[in-house]
Amino acid sequence: MFMASRIQRRAFSVSARNLSKVTVLGAAGGIGQPLSLLLKLNPRVSELALYDIRGAPGVAADVSHVNTKSTVTGYEATPSGLANALKGSEIVLIPAGVPRKPGMTRDDLFNTNASIVRDLAKACAESCPDANILVISNPVNSTVPIVAEIFKARGVYNPKRLFGVTTLDVVRASRFVSELKKTDPADENIVVVGGHSGVTIVPLFSQSNHPELSSNAELVNRVQFGGDEVVKAKDGAGSATLSMAMAGARLAESMLRAIQGEKGVVEPAFVDSPLYKDQGIDFFSSKIELGPSGVEKIHPVGKVDANEEKLLEACFGDLKKNIEKGKAFVAANPGK
Numbered sequence: 664m665f666m667a668s669r670i671q672r673r674a675f676s677v678s679a680r681n682l683s684k685v686t687v688l689g690a691a692g693g694i695g696q697p698l699s700l701l702l703k704l705n706p707r708v709s710e711l712a713l714y715d716i717r718g719a720p721g722v723a724a725d726v727s728h729v730n731t732k733s734t735v736t737g738y739e740a741t742p743s744g745l746a747n748a749l750k751g752s753e754i755v756l757i758p759a760g761v762p763r764k765p766g767m768t769r770d771d772l773f774n775t776n777a778s779i780v781r782d783l784a785k786a787c788a789e790s791c792p793d794a795n796i797l798v799i800s801n802p803v804n805s806t807v808p809i810v811a812e813i814f815k816a817r818g819v820y821n822p823k824r825l826f827g828v829t830t831l832d833v834v835r836a837s838r839f840v841s842e843l844k845k846t847d848p849a850d851e852n853i854v855v856v857g858g859h860s861g862v863t864i865v866p867l868f869s870q871s872n873h874p875e876l877s878s879n880a881e882l883v884n885r886v887q888f889g890g891d892e893v894v895k896a897k898d899g900a901g902s903a904t905l906s907m908a909m910a911g912a913r914l915a916e917s918m919l920r921a922i923q924g925e926k927g928v929v930e931p932a933f934v935d936s937p938l939y940k941d942q943g944i945d946f947f948s949s950k951i952e953l954g955p956s957g958v959e960k961i962h963p964v965g966k967v968d969a970n971e972e973k974l975l976e977a978c979f980g981d982l983k984k985n986i987e988k989g990k991a992f993v994a995a996n997p998g999k
């Protein structure tokens with residue numbers, strides 16, 4: 664009798680680990696829609712919750728016809744709709760906010776997106792304080808510190824559970840190198856550290872299969888300003904959405920693998936990091952080992968060459984300002 668109930672309990676806990684609710688805030692947008700589709704295709708997701716200020720129920724109805732097992736619910740744009748979308752969620756992806764138009768920097772999005780992210784962070788702090796929060800909304804270098812400040816103010820900040828999504832930078836870097844070298848991008852794992860805008864994006868080619876590429880200024884520039892290529896080509900209709908959806912889905916998949924027990928899952932992400940705190944930089948993207956509790960281990964930047972040292976110097980200045988701007992925003996505009 665005792666044995667049977669123990670076995671039953673064990674069976675329940677194993678299957679429970681393989682069931683994860685994932686929420687997308689901004690689900691009806693350019694990123695949100697393909698991201699929701701990719702998450703619907705992921706068998707590790709059991710429940711997909713879609714929220715937006717407009718259109719989430721429609722996107723959910725559409726995606727829900729895809730014949731995989733997960734349930735999909737689109738929530739109304741009301742405070743209770745948002746709270747219900749978040750309750751019980753293990754991973755919350757946030758692509759809510761406006762994208763760039765040609766001529767804008769990511770920082771130009773701050774005035775609009777800072778308050779959007781602040782208010783969504785408040786809802787997360789209330790309804791799913793233990794979830795892993797994956798921030799896609801730009802400028803990531805500032806929106807991630809905004810989420811941290813909001814969680815801190817409510818006494819629920821867990822630095823291991825907050826991630827700025829920088830996956831697209833490594834996706835681009837591996838593709839650009841593979842185009843240049845005529846290789847398979849799957850074999851080109853390029854480390855990219857720092858932040859997610861312009862010179863704060865620092866590719867470390869010296870650690871790759873092609874260390875000589877660190878002196879290829881054109882390639883370095885292409886990785887740093889890859890987002891601009893898409894903004895220009897879309898000509899006013901937004902920025903990267905499809906490649907971003909793939910990158911966001913990749914990070915979510917890695918996180919689900921780690922939550923569901925796989926060891927040694929490593930992805931880059933912009934996290935609360937000790938690496939350069941002595942220089943006043945509280946958040947930094949480097950390789951992160953993921954675990955059931957979120958950040959398991961933050962990898963150091965490792966050996967860099969002289970070119971990359973210069974890139975890091977340039978990164979630090981901008982990154983520090985971007986982070987401070989996010990913090991100052993919450994201090995001056997705590998909201999309701």
Ligand SMILES: NC(=O)C1=CN([C@@H]2O[C@H](COP(=O)(O)OP(=O)(O)OC[C@H]3O[C@@H](n4cnc5c(N)ncnc54)[C@H](O)[C@@H]3O)[C@@H](O)[C@H]2O)C=CC1
Binds near residue numbers: 694714801
């Ligand atoms: N981290 C990264 O690597 C990347 C980040 N981005 C950023 O992602 C963000 C979204 O880009 P797109 O999807 O192209 O924009 P979009 O305008 O197509 O979609 C944004 C969606 O957010 C929704 N939204 C706005 N305020 C909201 C709120 N308070 N609550 C819930 N939803 C809300 C809108 O209704 C819209 O459906 C932008 O800030 C963009 O710069 C874009 C590409 C890469």
Ligand SMILES: O=C([O-])CC(=O)C(=O)O
Binds near residue numbers: 801891903
């Ligand atoms: O460039 C943008 O504004 C969107 C973005 O973050 C990217 O594509 O990396």
